[in-house]
Amino acid sequence: MSTPLLDVTGLCKTYGTNVAVSDLSFTLPAGGSLGLVGESGSGKTTTARMLIGLERPDRGQILVKGEPLAAASRLARAKAVQIVFQDPYLSLDPRLTIRAALDDVLRLHRHPDRAARVTELLDQVGLGAREAAAKPRGLSGGQRQRAAIARALAVEPDVLVLDEAVSALDVSIQAQVLNVLADIRRETGIGIVFVSHDLAVVRYLCDEALVLHRGVVVERGAIEALLTDPQDPYTRLLISSVPHAGWSPEEISEQRRALQQRS
Known part of the structure; x- marks a missing residue:
């Protein structure tokens, strides 16, 4: 059996007396797409933050390609797992054009051909020369989210975590961004962890899902089964x-x- 792309075992996180995540385990194969579904307070965003190292679990282990994420350097963690937030302003510098923001990431990771990679990324998310030359405030909400996705993809991470990444967009723009993500997943084989409160959106992008309630997985399975025959x-x-x-x-x-x- 091949090593999972992402292997999460016994993840726990508490804040004082509040249990945010309790004994969470799952695996993600290469090219797989998993939904973490629940309302506010379910533990899904805390899980996303642990997956990228913004929160340290109290117990449990996160492995990427068999290697402990906690033991990796900051740059190695960024190479392994990237995140796209609900608000793209959290990852986009308002002072930089989109092209400059992408180039900045590639410079940090010492990419050998930054100009060519920036062009590739812009094309991958469907942004043209005008959007590339604009600063975040000069773009629409959907365009900003595409730029945030491009930035997350810049270093070719193994896993892309999307934390309510389309919930602030209207339905037509949601569909455009989801199509971009589906194309990227198919073309690159990247693993996706999609965090959302909306099972209908998760259905579009994910093969399976975990339903979280108060930090505990109450149901898991293929997304179609969860939607048609929830237990x-x-x-x-x-x-x-x-x-x-x-x-x-x-x-x-x-x-x-x-x-x-x-x-």
Whole structure:
């Protein structure tokens, strides 16, 4: 059996008395795409931050290609795992043009042909010369997120973590960005961990998903199975909460009350 691209075992994280993540384990094969799904407070963003080294787990281990992420140098960690945040301003320097921002990353990692790589990245995410010459404030929300994706891809990471990366975009722009991500995954074989509260969005990009509730995995499996035959009441609540024909806020509130009583 080949070594997983990403192997997470027994990950735990607490803040005081609050358990953010409890005994989380999963693997991601090369070219795989996994969704981490849950509402605010479910532990999904804490998990994403541990995957890129912004948070240190209390217990557990993260391996990338069989090597402990915690033991790697800062540059090696950046090469192994990159993240795209919900707000692209978190990763884009407002003082730099998009071309300069990409070049800056490549310079830091001593890329041998920065100009050619910048052109390749811009083409990969569908940005042209005008967008490349603009600063972040001169771009639309979708264009800024594409630029943030290009920046994350610059050093050709093994794993790309996307933390609610399309939730702030309108539906049509969401579709454009998701198409870009699907193309990149198919062309490069990069592993993707997609963090979201929206199972419908996760369905577009992921093969399987973990449903997190209060830091614990309550259900996992192939994304189609989770959507068509959810077993856990919390998964059913997430699916029901997405507005649709016949959607009833009162029914959702009732489901949530029943889940709270069970907990």
